[in-house]
Amino acid sequence: METKTEAVNTTVRVGPIRMANPIMTASGTFGSGREYAQFFDLGALGAVVAKTVTLHPRPGNPPPRVCETQGGMLNSIGLQNEGIEHFLREEMPFLRTLPVPVLASIAGHALDEYVRLAERLAGTGLAGIELNLSCPNVEGGRLFCGDPDRAYQLVEKVRRSTTLPLVAKLGPESASIMEDVARACEAAGADALSLVNTFPAMSLDVRRRRSRLGTMTGGLSGPAIKPIAIRMVWEISRIVKIPIIGMGGIMTAEDALEFILAGATAIAVGTASFANPLAIPEIIEGIKSFLNEEGIQSLDELRGRLNI
Numbered sequence: 001m002e003t004k005t006e007a008v009n010t011t012v013r014v015g016p017i018r019m020a021n022p023i024m025t026a027s028g029t030f031g032s033g034r035e036y037a038q039f040f041d042l043g044a045l046g047a048v049v050a051k052t053v054t055l056h057p058r059p060g061n062p063p064p065r066v067c068e069t070q071g072g073m074l075n076s077i078g079l080q081n082e083g084i085e086h087f088l089r090e091e092m093p094f095l096r097t098l099p100v101p102v103l104a105s106i107a108g109h110a111l112d113e114y115v116r117l118a119e120r121l122a123g124t125g126l127a128g129i130e131l132n133l134s135c136p137n138v139e140g141g142r143l144f145c146g147d148p149d150r151a152y153q154l155v156e157k158v159r160r161s162t163t164l165p166l167v168a169k170l171g172p173e174s175a176s177i178m179e180d181v182a183r184a185c186e187a188a189g190a191d192a193l194s195l196v197n198t199f200p201a202m203s204l205d206v207r208r209r210r211s212r213l214g215t216m217t218g219g220l221s222g223p224a225i226k227p228i229a230i231r232m233v234w235e236i237s238r239i240v241k242i243p244i245i246g247m248g249g250i251m252t253a254e255d256a257l258e259f260i261l262a263g264a265t266a267i268a269v270g271t272a273s274f275a276n277p278l279a280i281p282e283i284i285e286g287i288k289s290f291l292n293e294e295g296i297q298s299l300d301e302l303r304g305r306l307n308i
């Protein structure tokens with residue numbers, strides 16, 4: 001017999017991508033999902049976003065690469081990955097077995113690298129591509145999300161090189177720059193925006209007089225950034241028509257619902273999965289319970305419906 005919690009409609013559409021529920025994995029925090037398959041059925045996910053891949057292998061930054069902070073964590077992984085050919089050979093066969101939409105995430109130092117990556121991903125069974133325009137931990141990683149003209153050129157060129165849905169992932173810039181970059185990505189043909197990447201930040205060990213990371217600075221994620229990320233989703237959702245995938249410190253169903261109320265269509269969970277590998281299925285169940293309790297038929301009734 002169908003239980004009441006199963007009856008609620010949690011489906012969402014991120015541009016052309018249909019998802020059974022709004023929960024995605026945040027790039028770089030879930031690998032390709034293999035390790036998490038021992039904790040829960042990955043078919044429960046709304047969608048998977050794989051770790052960012054680059055054209056050539058990258059060794060990443062010197063250790064230590066992560067440290068805990070109050071209400072969050074700092075990382076400076078530096079886009080360590082084995083490169084696109086390894087991804088296609090070793091990760092895609094597993095990712096293709098998942099019964100949910102899978103997006104690759106790509107990054108490059110130059111526009112041309114994004115184009116080549118997008119072309120290489122054609123016909124591989126992906127539901128879409130996330131363009132990482134915003135890694136704070138690599139030199140030049142913020143080149144595209146801090147400049148509307150560059151962001152436009154990049155999305156436009158990639159748009160012309162693939163028919164796959166494109167999600168542009170932005171980093172935390174000042175409000176006016178983010179607004180211009182978001183508009184530029186939309187005008188250039190992005191199907192959706194991901195908001196937001198980690199915040200450039202620093203943590204110091206005063207006794208050793210050293211940074212707690214091998215690189216001096218890193219990217220802050222987790223609950224510490226949540227209120228800022230929600231403000232960004234709210235502001236950007238008022239100026240673009242394309243859907244927004246909100247992320248930043250989502251630990252619980254209520255956190256996820258806050259982003260949806262602020263205007264996000266879907267949400268991604270990152271740091272929470274490190275603290276609790278079952279965070280994602282718990283968030284999905286929590287959303288269903290909330291909809292039931294509140295008598296809400298679908299997330300459309302909640303999205304952006306802030307009482308002002």
Ligand SMILES: Cc1cc2nc3c(=O)[nH]c(=O)nc-3n(C[C@H](O)[C@H](O)[C@H](O)COP(=O)(O)O)c2cc1C
Pocket residue numbers: 026027028029051052073075077079105132169196197198220221222223225247248249250268269270271272
């Ligand atoms: C260890 C770690 C690695 C990350 N790697 C990537 C990455 O490869 N590509 C990317 O777009 N974002 C990456 N991110 C950023 C997350 O996808 C997400 O935008 C950010 O962590 C905010 O969400 P959260 O607070 O739920 O973690 C990484 C974050 C962490 C903590």
